[in-house]
Structure formats: C-alpha cells, structure tokens
Amino acid sequence: MAPNDSAETTGNAADEATGTMAGRRRAARYVVPVAVAGVAAATIGLVPALADSGDPDLPKITAQQLIEKIAASDTEQLSGTVKISTDLGIPSLGGLAGSLAQGGGDGSQGGSGADPQEKLTELASGTHTLRVAADGPDKQRVSILDSAAEYSVIRNGDQVWAYDSKSNEAYHATGDKASGHAEKRGEATAPDSVPTTPKAFAEEALKTAGPTTSVTVDGTAQVAGRDAYKLVIKPKQGGSTIGAITVAVDAKNGVPLKFTLSPSSGGKAVIDAGFTSVDFAKPAGSSFTFTPPKGAKVTEADDAKAQQQAEKRAPEFKLPGGPAGLDELAGGKGVKVIGEGWSAVAEIEAPGGRAIPTSPKSGDVPPAAQQFLDSFGDKVTGKFGSGTVFKTRLVNALMTEDGKVYVGLVTKDALVRAANSAN
Template sequence: MAPNDSVETNGGIRGNTAGRRKAARYIVPVAVAGVAAATIGLVPALASTGDPDLPKITAQQLIEKIAASDTQQLSGTVKISTDLGIPSLGGLAGSFAPGDTGSAEGDSTADPQTKMTELATGTHTLRVAADGPDKQRVSILENAAEYSLIHNGDQVWAYDSKTNQAYHATEDRSGKKSGHSTPVPEDVPTTPKALAEQVLKAAGPTTSVTVDGTAQVAGRDAYKLLIKPRQSGSTIGSVTVAVDAKNGVPLKFTLLPSSGGKAAVDAGFTKVDFAKPAASSFTFTPPKGAEVTEADDAKAQQETDGAAGLGMFPGAEGLGSGDQGSKDTKVIGEGWNAIAEIRTPGGTGLPTKESGDVPAEAQQFLDSLGDKVSGKFGSGTVFKTRLVNALMTDDGKVYVGAVTPDALVKAADNAA
C-alpha cells in the first residue's frame, strides 16, 4: 500500500490524525474478529503449476500427517489476501493501513498488537523464518519500507522502518512477556500452518473432511484437504488446505464464504525452503536514532484505551480475560453454527456519537455495516461482514458467530 502522504505540521492536523487513530480502535476489533473467525478456515488462491500424480491417501491419513509433522525450520515468502467485506472510509481506513505513519500520542507504530491487525484487510507479502519454538521472524514488506517482528529466546523486538520506531519486550521463564502474552497476536495467524491447526481443532461430527486431489504450491507437491460444514446456516462455504506431500507442512490455506464470490482470505507460500535459516535472521539491534518503546509502557497506554479485540463493545474491558469473561460469555449451539453470547457489564447497548462515547468516523463505519432488527429479545443492530456477523441488542447483549443474521436473531429470541 502507498504511504500516507499527509504530514503532521500543526496541532489541528495532529488532532485529526489522533482522532482517526482513536476511531480505528473501534474498527480494528471487527477486522480481527473476521480473521479469528476465518481461522475456522482461511484461503489462498495462489497459482499452481499442475496437479502432481501422488499415491492415494485418505483424509484421516492426511490429518495424521499434518499432526505428525515435526518440521521446525523453514524460511520463505507468504502472500495473504483478505476480503471480509468491511468497507473502507477514506481517511478512516488509513488509520490502520500499512502506509499510515500518524499515531496518537503514546502509540508506537511498531507495537505488534496494532501492526499485525493490518493483515485483516487487503493484500500483504510476508517474509517468514523459523528455527524451533524460540526463534521466529515475520516481516511485512511495504513500499520502500518493512515491518519486522523478531522472537529470539526471551527477547522480542519489532521495528517499523518507515517511522524508525522499535518495540521491545522480554519474556520471563513462564513464557509471559512484559506488556503482551505472545510475540504475535494469536488472533492473526501469519502462516498456513497456524491457520490449518486452528481449523482442524474445529473439525468434528458437524464437519465433512475429504481429500480433493493434488496441487503444486511453491514448487512443492501437495495433497488438498477439503473441509466443509455439514450444517446449514454457516457463512463458511469450504476450506481447502494444501499439505506438503513429503513433510506434512500446510503450504496453502483457503476459505470460501457460503455466499459465493472470491475467497475471503488467501494465505499461502509463494517460496519456501526447509533448510535451517541463518542465525542472523533472528538478531536485531535498533538503528541509530530509533525511538524504542518498552512493552510495559505500551501496556499502560493500552489499559487506558480499553481491551483490544473487544474494545468496540461498551464496558467490555473485562471480557475475554479471567473470571469476568467466563461469567459473561456463553456458547449457543455447536460446530460451525456456534454463537457466542456476550453480556456487557451494566447491560448497556451500543455507544453513540451523541453520548460522546464513540468518534463520529467510527459511528459512520458502524452505521454502514449495521441493520436494525427486532424480535422477542427487543431491538438491536446486526453488523455484517462476509464471514462474521454480530447482533448487538439495545439491552447490552452481543451475539456473534460465523452464521447468518437470521441465525443470530433466532438465538437472541430463544434466549429471551
């Protein structure tokens, strides 16, 4: 994506940039939710060079091959394209676009929790490398710039070359870091393997799993594992995972929505090498003059801003963590039709720009997605993407899942 051409030259422009960044905090959770749901199946529509003639294999054998794969060393290039049907709103979209260098005071453009959510929209090229569980590197390639996230032992570094900003965290022996719990946000997988592991966790009696021929991906022979819901009502149409015929590593991951059209998410290797990467791939020293943000400082700022991932819901700071999340969240249904019911503390509905709880640009974004609905539960608003839909009732409940809007309304009526 092209860099943001605006320059922060005075207080008025700075205020506008900060406002866009604040508005983006309401939008990014929607995009992240889309990718999280897409981990029930993600997509790549990358070109193949012919269907190799491979020995026959059953779906169970192919799943076991993936599970038994012990490949821990690789490097390569991954292309990820995401089309969740989330509208772009000019300057607001720029608030979380790769070229955006504007940030609110206290924010670091190198913070992984913010930067990696960019993978939820558009097309991105990544360079990845891994050498066991303690050494990984992911770099997002941009126009004349690069963002890198490096994990080496107990050290985690991130660097944004466009702004010359760096982010640093240190793990303790329990695996927890100051500031964040993981080097890469877990709801934004960056390789086909990470995506495949999550979709296979969801496979069960409600899922049809078959072998759908062969393919060649990044010069490697692969089997194609086809995964489909047996249930009706899901927004997920099918998932295809191309699995390396030799070592069982997922090379390509594909999700098609049940509504048809282009893939919702493409993620696959265009180049891959299973040799040991150079040790230098996992070393990093901040360049001269780089602004370094320590994780503890970033955490303090984020706690002020609200819970990442659920920040768009009023009063949701306690959800999804600890006892509060478990008490206020329950799952309705099973398999591909599972719906999460979330009760917001205080029973409050959506914030509005009139109340001053949401920026005007964020309200415009929410209105563009939402449809007013009513039923036995009362009234509320359904927000739609190509994969994830959410019903937010006026009395402070949220129903969300990879299901149709009608399924959400039915779930709310049954719970009334």
C-alpha cells in the same frame, strides 16, 4: 482405520491427531475482527476420503491420515514468502485498528507505532506480502513488505524486537512478554500472536473433532513448487457463513502450504494465505538478530504499558469480545452458547447489563468507529426487540438495544433466529 474405509470417523484417532496442535492453545477460541465481537465454536468430524488422481500424481491417502501427517510434522526450519489476501467485506483497518484498541495507533499518545499487537491487525484486510523464517520454536521472523517500507517482528529466545522502517520506530519486549504464550493483551508480542502462515491458519481450523463437519481429501495441487494434497473442510449444517476451507498440505513433510477460506455466499475467498516460495533449509542466523538503527525511537514493552496506565487510555468504546475484552469472554463469564458446531451463536451479556452504545450522540462512540460500524450495520427486529446486525463476510454480530450481543460464524437470519429463541 484402513485407507479404503469410507465410514465416518469422529473418535479417538481424530482427537489424538489434532491434540498435538490443540494442546498449545485453548480448545475454544474467539475469532474477533476489530470492532466486531466474535466467537467461533467449530468442531470437526473426519470423513476419510481417497485423494483423486490429479496433477501431481500422489499416493492415495485418507483425510484421517493426512491430518495425522500435519500433526506429526516435525519441520521447524523454513524460510519463504507468503501472500495473504483477506476480504472480510469491511473497510480497511490500517489506522482504525490502533485507534479502536488503544485510542491512537501511531504512537503519539504513549504507545508505539511498531507495537505488534497493533501493526499485525493490518493483515485483517487487503493483500499483503510477508517474508517469514523460522528455526525452531524460539527463533522466528515475520516481515510485512510494501513498496516503500518494511515492518518486521523478530523473536530470538526471550527477546522480541519489532521495527517499522517507515516511522523508524522499534518495540522491544523481554522475558515472559516475549514468549508468545502470554494470554493478556499487550503481552503476546511475538509473531504467533496473529496467524501469519498457512500452518497457523490450519491449526486454528483443526483444533477439535466432532460430528458437525466433514473433512475430505479432494485431489492434489502444486504450491510454491511443492507437491501437495488438498484437505477440504466443510460444515454439515446450514446457516454458516463458511462454505469451505481448503488446506494444501505438503505431501512430503506435512506442512500446510496454502489456506483458503471460501464463504457460503460465494465470491472471492475471505482468507487466502499461501507460500509463493518456500525453503525448508536452516535459515541464516542473521535472520533473527536485530539492532535498532541510529536515531530510531525505541519503546520498551514495560514502559509502554506503564504510560498507558498512567494516562488511563483505556478505550471508551468497548464491544464485548473486542480486543480489550477477550480475556473476560474467554473464561465464559456472561456467555451462553445457542446451538452447536458451525451454526453456534454466542449470547453475550454486556457488562453491567448496559446497552451497547451505537449512537455518536451518547459520546461513547468515536467518529471513526461510528463510520466503521455504519458501513456494515443493518437494523433488525424480532421477539428479542430491536437491534443492529454488524456484518462481515465471516463473523456477524447482532447487538440489541437491551445490552445483549449475539455473535457467530452465521448469517444475519441465523443470528435473528438465535436471538428470538433466547427470548
């Protein structure tokens, strides 16, 4: 398409541009904050638009060309500092994430306090500073910094180490468990198991192309001292909790430098992740080596898994689509999609048709989980009967008393409408 062509594009060029990124992951993924079942069925239609003149003054580019630039980027070496702020409108997930997922997140019941699957979920709330480094697909390091401690995940080939300086605990995985491509929970222990850079967030937003989203280039910016174009992604449909996604893309090498997701309800961003400093030179080899400090408690991935199975520590409180149920949902079993694009809602049948436990009286809901759910739940009624809507600023879920879940990146009213239409 010519650079000045303003016609909407939803065809092969857009599909090919996103194919490089999408091929490494599933075309449809489930977005699931802890304890809230979630599915994001978002498609992207490309609306080429010329970048407005701004500061810095960069050559004009279309949205299609900019996405192609992201997909074609061959930058594999970098180091820098990333600031991530997340405001889903839910309580802090600090210790609750591990409690819900494993029945205890401090390693006191056979797990490890340094397990990346638990520690990295802390990025789902609050503001965090990360130090990152990469040297190709097999050497990566992510460190979460705070005032008194540091948590790091280091991948070097088929070896993954995670270390929590606060508890002096280390977690070690080898072979397939360190590849970062394993699908099952407990096996994706590498840094890419949770988005930690603007590029990872951007790839999630740019997986597929379709007619329900407009994508434009809206001016320029400077991020971490680098010139960048601003790619803006907006739903065309109403009812979505997402207002817009803005990705600042390095004008020189196509690397996303900043990712901002703004809610349709207004207010501060739900997710704001961006480099505050970045260097595209080869990082020092020492960044990807690790030896446990003297006296550190070291947990091997295989040992942790075996002990969990021996103790039968599967969580009593399971929500369809939650961390323990992603694999079942990802295959589409028991899932029906109502609507399309950004307004799509997933209707999920509870396993065995059982009603979702929402009362501590049943004994199925841990007190911490009940307090968490009550903090953002609203009772609703309709043709479907009655249920509770659990809200975040991004993903909302309606859980009915007859054992169904309606979930999506949509408002409470949109969930109720979807549930009514299915009955």
